[in-house]
Amino acid sequence: MSTLLEIRNLKKHYPVRKGFFGKQAGVVKAVDGISLSIQTGETLAIVGESGCGKSTTGRSILRLIEPTDGEIVFEGVDIRKLSPEQMRNFRTKMQIVFQDPYASLDPRWTVQRTLEEPFRTYERLSDTELRQQVAELMEVVGLSPYHADRFPHEFSGGQRQRIGIARALALKPKFIVCDEPVSALDVSIRAQVLNLMEDLQDQYSLTYLFISHDLSVVRFISDRVGVMYLGKLVELAPTKELYDQPLHPYTQSLISALPVPDPDAKRERIILSGDVPNPQHPPDGCAFHTRCPAAKAECRTVTPQWKEVSPGRSVACLLY
Secondary structure (H helix, E strand, O other): OOEEEEEEEEEEEEEEEEOOOOEEEEEEEEEEEEEEEEEOOOEEEEEOOOOOOHHHHHHHHOOOOOOOEEEEEEOOEEHHHOOHHHHHHHHHHEEEEOOOOOOOOOOOOOHHHHHHHHHHHHOOOOHHHHHHHHHHHHHHOOOOHHHOOOOHHHOOHHHHHHHHHHHHHOOOOOEEEEEOOOOOOOHHHHHHHHHHHHHHHHHHOOEEEEEOOOHHHHHHHOOEEEEEEOOEEEEEEEHHHHHHOOOOHHHHHHHHOOOOOOOOOOOOOOOOOOOOOOOOOOOOOOOOOOOOOOOOHHHHOOOOOOEEEEOOEEEOOOOO
């Protein structure tokens, strides 16, 4: 497979301001030096606790949030160097499915109007052609074209998420950021939406960046998994390898929390002590050492480097 997207040293820092004049008193490193590549046609998942920077990473890649530093190379083009007009035209190749299917849809617009908008912005189509395009999109995501004149509140949560997926597909993108697309849905509906996303990936040769905190969902849909902690990647591996033998202590803790379907099976639960450190004042050395059950003295002072420990598998930990 060829490389579709390459991210190099991506950073997003937010200044913390205090006082009447808004003097900068610090910085929150929401994303702090992430580097990875995504291959054409694969699903790369990013997991981690709430606040670790997963969603910020996805939106920074699309420049919905302007990154502080780094390179975002899509099909050989560094999109950080594109002008606003160039970026506007480039967005047809990159789309996003948001977490909340209701908040991401304009309640004043019908589904017809919502799904027409990409075509009105980028293409010149007649009203008949617009109606036909919307009908095709509705059928692709498993909805009836006859419901296009309804408003978002007239649909269920799963149906609204299908509308969000249809909107992302409208201009035939190559890459879609899926920002926790099933976390707001009932468990029974999640499987339907995930199966739909897999079918669409095969049908349209899509590449996904799948952001989630649900490790069971990630195991089902992803080809590779990256684990984030306090704005940094701590491990990246093929899905089966990561779930069968996690290397980083943080990954081991996450995997140990997965429910086991066999009631007689025994799995040691790794309980982390303490809370996630303040991202404005992260610990010296390894950011995870304050909660790590395997921390050594040098973990308090030495920052672990990102290294490849086996083909396709990398980790940032002083134990390796």
